[in-house]
Amino acid sequence: xxxxxxxxxxxxxxxxxxxxxxxxxxxxxxxxxxxxxxxxxxxxxxxxxxxxxxxxxxxxxxxxxxxxxxxxxxxxxxxxxxxxxxxxxxxxxxxxxxxxxxxxxxxxxxxxxxxxxxxxxxxxxxxxxxxxxxxxxxxxxxxxxxxxxxxxxxxxxxxxxxxxxxxxxxxxxxxxxxxxxxxxxxxxxxxxxxxxxxxxxxxxxxxxxxxxxxxxxxxxxxxxxxxxxxxxxxxxxxxxxxxxxxxxxxxxxxxxxxxxxxxxxxxxxxxxxxxxxxxxxxxxxxxxxxxxxxxxxxxxxxxxxxxxxxxxxxxxxxxxxxxxxxxxxxxxxxxxxxxxxxxxxxxxxxxxxxxxxxxxxxxxxxxxxxxxxxxxxxxxxxxxxxxxxxxxxxxxxxxxxxxxxxxxxxxxxxxxxxxxxxxxxxxxxxxxxxxxxxxxxxxxxxxxxxxxxxxxxxxxxxxxxxxxxxxxxxxxxxxxxxxxxxxxxxxx
Amino acid sequence: xxxxxxxxxxxxxxxxxxxxxxxxxxxxxxxxxxxxxxxxxxxxxxxxxxxxxxxxxxxxxxxxxxxxxxxxxxxxxxxxxxxxxxxxxxxxxxxxxxxxxxxxxxxxxxxxxxxxxxxxxxxxxxxxxxxxxxxxxxxxxxxxxxxxxxxxxxxxxxxxxxxxxxxxxxxxxxxxxxxxxxxxxxxxxxxxxxxxxxxxxxxxxxxxxxxxxxxxxxxxxxxxxxxxxxxxxxxxxxxxxxxxxxxxxxxxxxxxxxxxxxxxxxxxxxxxxxxxxxxxxxxxxxxxxxxxxxxxxxxxxxxxxxxxxxxxxxxxxxxxxxxxxxxxxxxxxxxxxxxxxxxxxxxxxxxxxxxxxxxxxxxxxxxxxxxxxxxxxxxxxxxxxxxxxxxxxxxxxxxxxxxxxxxxxxxxxxxxxxxxxxxxxxxxxxxxxxxxxxxx
Numbered sequence: 001x002x003x004x005x006x007x008x009x010x011x012x013x014x015x016x017x018x019x020x021x022x023x024x025x026x027x028x029x030x031x032x033x034x035x036x037x038x039x040x041x042x043x044x045x046x047x048x049x050x051x052x053x054x055x056x057x058x059x060x061x062x063x064x065x066x067x068x069x070x071x072x073x074x075x076x077x078x079x080x081x082x083x084x085x086x087x088x089x090x091x092x093x094x095x096x097x098x099x100x101x102x103x104x105x106x107x108x109x110x111x112x113x114x115x116x117x118x119x120x121x122x123x124x125x126x127x128x129x130x131x132x133x134x135x136x137x138x139x140x141x142x143x144x145x146x147x148x149x150x151x152x153x154x155x156x157x158x159x160x161x162x163x164x165x166x167x168x169x170x171x172x173x174x175x176x177x178x179x180x181x182x183x184x185x186x187x188x189x190x191x192x193x194x195x196x197x198x199x200x201x202x203x204x205x206x207x208x209x210x211x212x213x214x215x216x217x218x219x220x221x222x223x224x225x226x227x228x229x230x231x232x233x234x235x236x237x238x239x240x241x242x243x244x245x246x247x248x249x250x251x252x253x254x255x256x257x258x259x260x261x262x263x264x265x266x267x268x269x270x271x272x273x274x275x276x277x278x279x280x281x282x283x284x285x286x287x288x289x290x291x292x293x294x295x296x297x298x299x300x301x302x303x304x305x306x307x308x309x310x311x312x313x314x315x316x317x318x319x320x321x322x323x324x325x326x327x328x329x330x331x332x333x334x335x336x337x338x339x340x341x342x343x344x345x346x347x348x349x350x351x352x353x354x355x356x357x358x359x360x361x362x363x364x365x366x367x368x369x370x371x372x373x374x375x376x377x378x379x380x381x382x383x384x385x386x387x388x389x390x391x392x393x394x395x396x397x398x399x400x401x402x403x404x405x406x407x408x409x410x411x412x413x414x415x416x417x418x419x420x421x422x423x424x425x426x427x428x429x430x431x432x433x434x435x436x437x438x439x440x441x442x443x444x445x446x447x448x449x450x451x452x453x454x455x456x457x458x459x460x461x462x463x464x465x466x467x468x469x470x471x472x473x474x475x476x477x478x479x480x481x482x483x484x485x486x487x488x489x490x491x492x
Numbered sequence: 493x494x495x496x497x498x499x500x501x502x503x504x505x506x507x508x509x510x511x512x513x514x515x516x517x518x519x520x521x522x523x524x525x526x527x528x529x530x531x532x533x534x535x536x537x538x539x540x541x542x543x544x545x546x547x548x549x550x551x552x553x554x555x556x557x558x559x560x561x562x563x564x565x566x567x568x569x570x571x572x573x574x575x576x577x578x579x580x581x582x583x584x585x586x587x588x589x590x591x592x593x594x595x596x597x598x599x600x601x602x603x604x605x606x607x608x609x610x611x612x613x614x615x616x617x618x619x620x621x622x623x624x625x626x627x628x629x630x631x632x633x634x635x636x637x638x639x640x641x642x643x644x645x646x647x648x649x650x651x652x653x654x655x656x657x658x659x660x661x662x663x664x665x666x667x668x669x670x671x672x673x674x675x676x677x678x679x680x681x682x683x684x685x686x687x688x689x690x691x692x693x694x695x696x697x698x699x700x701x702x703x704x705x706x707x708x709x710x711x712x713x714x715x716x717x718x719x720x721x722x723x724x725x726x727x728x729x730x731x732x733x734x735x736x737x738x739x740x741x742x743x744x745x746x747x748x749x750x751x752x753x754x755x756x757x758x759x760x761x762x763x764x765x766x767x768x769x770x771x772x773x774x775x776x777x778x779x780x781x782x783x784x785x786x787x788x789x790x791x792x793x794x795x796x797x798x799x800x801x802x803x804x805x806x807x808x809x810x811x812x813x814x815x816x817x818x819x820x821x822x823x824x825x826x827x828x829x830x831x832x833x834x835x836x837x838x839x840x841x842x843x844x845x846x847x848x849x850x851x852x853x854x855x856x857x858x859x860x861x862x863x864x865x866x867x868x869x870x871x872x873x874x875x876x877x878x879x880x881x882x883x884x885x886x887x888x889x890x891x892x893x894x895x896x897x898x899x900x901x902x903x904x905x906x907x908x909x910x911x912x913x914x915x916x917x918x919x920x921x922x923x924x925x926x927x928x929x930x931x932x
């Protein structure tokens with residue numbers, strides 16, 4: 001009898017079918033790797049298991065018994081522990097206090113410190129860690145914090161442990177330690193679901209692999225029956241329909257030239273150029289340093305070293321304001337947090353970077369703003385009731401169009417699109433691609449960042465692949481490139 | 493909010509609806525006409541009034557009006573009942589008849605007039621007349637309404653700056669202390685450099701401007717610390733609040749500074765424009781200017797954007813630090829101006845001024861519908877908020893509610909206003925549920 005069975009799980013969000021009847025089984029003492037592209041539905045599936053998302057249909061069984069998981073607390077009671085990339089620890093509290101948070105050991109209403117300390121030390125020792133549990137969590141290393149999370153799961157007698165990209169922030173040696181812990185937990189009979197992108201790690205730790213794509217499981221077998229190439233093909237293997245507009249590029253002289261760009265460990269010695277009329281894609285996995293590069297080019301973060309030139313002129317870029325003045329525009333990855341003031345009207349959002357043109361002597365020329373916004377609204381087919389509608393109430397695609405409109409009105413020479421079609425429906429995606437083509441045709445330099453491989457292949461003229469802060473490869477002819485080539489470089 | 497204000501006004505009007513008496517010149521005009529109408533141009537009248545300015549004006553005007561209409565005023569009594577008795581005695585002794593005795597609401601009740609026919613039969617049974625009375629709410633009397641606006645002027649002026657700061661996503665707790673600092677600084681400058689009680693207008697103005705500028709500099713300092721070191725505004729302004737308050741006590745050596753000329757009260761107590769107090773004119777001017785700034789200028793749009801989403805604003809090229817610096821500087825300047833108005837109203841500068849004002853100011857802003865989380869709010873909403881607070885205080889004063897109870901009621905009103913706002917935004921749960929965005 002399997003430890004966990006998820007049967008026919010379905011979940012739809014407005015406009016998206018996130019899960020379309022997914023099945024998952026997990027045996028006690030097994031490590032199941034869950035792989036797939038970003039957006040394939042892995043996280044949603046795990047949120048269903050963790051009680052954070054309620055499925056539209058489907059059932060869950062633990063040890064053969066049908067269970068209903070209605071809340072994260074309910075999941076915890078059933079012995080399901082989730083460890084996310086961002087830890088759920090209170091930084092100011094000690095490891096001990098974090099482990100027993102919400103289930104403190106008390107004697108006569110007072111916390112039994114000695115008892116807790118003994119048990120915390122014991123739990124940490126079980127996973128091979130021996131640091132003082134009284135140290136506040138903010139002073140622990142990432143690996144130690146992860147250990148605290150796992151110890152907490154053990155203290156709750158977890159039977160099923162979900163690790164969401166646990167190795168993302170760890171050094172190679174720390175990853176080895178983590179794997180040792182996982183193997184030990186395996187021998188204790190826990191079932192472990194491991195979500196990861198790094199294929200070599202999956203081949204090392206997993207017993208079985210389940211591949212998800214577009215909200216469905218597309219393949220599932222023992223790791224021994226997979227070759228690396230097969231796994232990659234299964235992850236990305238969707239046939240390209242007519243998702244992208246035809247593109248005939250006229251590429252001119254270099255416009256944006258980047259040399260030796262550095263920032264901490266996020267961006268290490270990145271150099272590239274974007275030519276007139278060219279669309280260059282930065283590919284790679286989440287956390288590879290692509291967004292960080294974009295932020296440096298936009299002056300949103302300060303660079304440690306490196307040179308940025310536009311049309312031969314060296315740019316200082318102390319703030320986004322400098323970058324905008326130099327003719328650079330950035331469409332951020334996170335529209336809601338960084339691209340829009342959600343509580344304000346779409347017209348005001350549109351006007352924000354353009355107020356130098358739309359004002360005279362400090363006073364706004366509201367009529368001009370309205371008129372210009374109306375022009376972009378109809379040209380880009382932005383669906384809004386009127387310009388006073390709050391940005392919050394728009395669909396993802398329309399929000400993205402408003403963001404694009406505000407930069408188009410700015411007439412930037414370099415446009416950086418960070419995940420331009422995330423959360424955007426298929427029809428709007430196509431329109432955004434057309435816009436990108438038109439901008440390139442006007443002689444602008446376009447840099448696009450995307451985790452969607454077909455999009456990278458369908459839109460770009462040239463592809464740069466990043467991994468751990470470096471450019472690990474370049475595919476000079478995007479037309480001839482394959483998803484497998486990108487994946488190889490991205491997990492290198 | 494406007495509705496709430498109107499309802500409050502209606503309520504206080506209803507509960508303070510009472511008998512009103514004309515007084516002074518207006519009363520005299522009305523009464524003179526009435527006497528001539530009743531007794532004809534040849535009427536003989538004795539006027540009885542108390543010995544006080546308003547009654548004196550009444551008596552004098554009435555005498556003039558009656559005399560010019562042809563009536564004869566036998567005597568004008570300004571004093572107490574015994575003066576009236578003496579006058580009546582004199583009239584009786586001189587065998588002259590009286591048609592009417594004109595008094596005020598107060599003098600007509602004098603016992604000396606109670607049994608005229610018996611006490612002074614020779615006077616020919618004169619009729620007691622007084623100005624007509626009417627019914628009108630105490631709350632809605634012109635003086636009371638002006639009083640409300642004048643009393644809220646200082647808080648309302650500070651609230652302009654506070655609204656701007658809160659819309660830009662901050663908070664400024666230092667404004668109450670800056671009132672004291674500016675008031676003390678201005679009065680000290682007047683005393684020590686501008687000539688004290690004999691100071692000329694130029695020196696006065698310069699001293700006040702210097703105090704306001706100083707207050708603005710404190711605001712700029714606050715803004716600089718907040719933007720440069722990214723310290724939460726609550727903490728920074730809390731520190732500045734204590735420093736400014738302590739500074740005011742140090743400057744004034746714990747005393748009030750009252751060596752200022754009489755002309756100093758022009759701003760706080762003068763009323764040069766159709767009888768509207770100068771402080772109220774200043775306040776309204778500031779509100780109009782701030783409204784234009786927030787709704788019609790680039791700076792205003794930037795202030796909203798910075799408060800609405802700092803990162804999105806920065807990534808749209810908004811100079812967020814300069815914008816925040818401006819907000820705190822403006823708040824400091826207006827707090828300084830408020831301090832000058834208060835010093836002018838009270839004709840002195842004391843380090844005790846403005847205590848707790850920051851809380852009333854924030855209350856006015858919040859009651860006026862500005863969101864404490866920034867990015868949303870209207871300048872005129874704050875004016876309404878300030879008036880709501882002023883009207884509640886004034887109304888309760890008129891109803892003789894004691895000050896402790898007033899505090900409790902005011903607190904309840906602030907809570908109610910905020911809860912109402914939450915309800916308007918969609919439900920008691922407050923936070924908007926994240927609309928199922930997929931992140932896989």
